[in-house]
Amino acid sequence: MQTPPDRTTGHGWIEVIAGSMFSGKSEELIRRLRRAQIARLKVQVFKPEIDTRYSRQEVVSHSDQRIESERITRATEILERLHADTQVVGIDEAQFLDSDLVEVCERLANNGTRVIVAGLDQDYRGQPFDPVPQLLAKAEYITKTRAICVRCGHPALRSQRTTGSTERVVVGARETYEPRCRACYDDPEGEPSALFGGTGSTPAAGAGNAEPEPDSGA
Numbered sequence: 001m002q003t004p005p006d007r008t009t010g011h012g013w014i015e016v017i018a019g020s021m022f023s024g025k026s027e028e029l030i031r032r033l034r035r036a037q038i039a040r041l042k043v044q045v046f047k048p049e050i051d052t053r054y055s056r057q058e059v060v061s062h063s064d065q066r067i068e069s070e071r072i073t074r075a076t077e078i079l080e081r082l083h084a085d086t087q088v089v090g091i092d093e094a095q096f097l098d099s100d101l102v103e104v105c106e107r108l109a110n111n112g113t114r115v116i117v118a119g120l121d122q123d124y125r126g127q128p129f130d131p132v133p134q135l136l137a138k139a140e141y142i143t144k145t146r147a148i149c150v151r152c153g154h155p156a157l158r159s160q161r162t163t164g165s166t167e168r169v170v171v172g173a174r175e176t177y178e179p180r181c182r183a184c185y186d187d188p189e190g191e192p193s194a195l196f197g198g199t200g201s202t203p204a205a206g207a208g209n210a211e212p213e214p215d216s217g218a
């Protein structure tokens with residue numbers, strides 16, 4: 001893995017924007033990158049080849065905001081393609097990149113680059129979606145975005161798959177997934193809890209009517 005050139009412009013850091021589908025991750029990423037461009041910083045944006053939903057050379061949010069991007073198939077390509085004067089690196093759909101992304105982001109930040117990464121933190125089964133959890137551990141700044149549960153309107157952290165597929169990666173939008181809160185989420189495997197005697201029993205009633213946290217997600 002080659003080392004990016006030294007940045008003389010200051011200190012680098014890692015920001016991670018993580019959350020479920022439809023929680024506004026790409027929108028927030030684009031907002032931050034646009035502000036960096038307005039501040040005349042040199043910005044490069046990358047996204048993995050797998051996401052062909054909308055555009056081949058842009059990061060596009062569900063609300064149709066967009067920013068130019070470069071398509072990559074491996075995380076280390078970010079270092080290979082990095083321009084000498086780049087000060088801010090944006091990465092979308094990080095969950096579709098390999099585990100080298102963690103070291104790539106660390107190297108960029110260590111060399112003075114501001115790194116902004118957006119990605120799903122859970123897969124459709126509610127399990128941590130590598131390498132986003134590792135990035136959360138390394139990041140200076142974390143933003144957890146929440147969608148709105150389609151069933152009850154509470155903040156939603158999970159992406160319910162509405163098709164029968166058991167592939168971990170199914171790229172699709174509204175016809176394939178919908179946001180659900182903890183209470184409304186249906187575990188696709190109905191996995192019993194090993195920790196609590198395998199009964200998968202629900203906790204005592206009383207927590208169910210609690211108000212969600214007051215701050216708004218977007």
Ligand SMILES: [Zn+2]
Nearest residue numbers: 149152181184
């Ligand atoms: Zn709900």
